[in-house]
Amino acid sequence: MGGATKADAEALMESGYMTTADLENASLDDLRSVSGLDDGTALRIKAELG
Numbered sequence: 001m002g003g004a005t006k007a008d009a010e011a012l013m014e015s016g017y018m019t020t021a022d023l024e025n026a027s028l029d030d031l032r033s034v035s036g037l038d039d040g041t042a043l044r045i046k047a048e049l050g
Helices: 006-014 020-025 028-032 039-049
Strands: none
Touching (some): 020 039, 028 039
């Protein structure tokens, strides 16, 4: 995903998001609650993946 760092990927995986489908099914609030993921990254993920 554009703009995501290795630290972002690690934070997502530690929170159980292992696949793009996991991210597609996550709400924006779910992503915002991931420790270590900033709001801008959460918004970009949802914009990119829906």
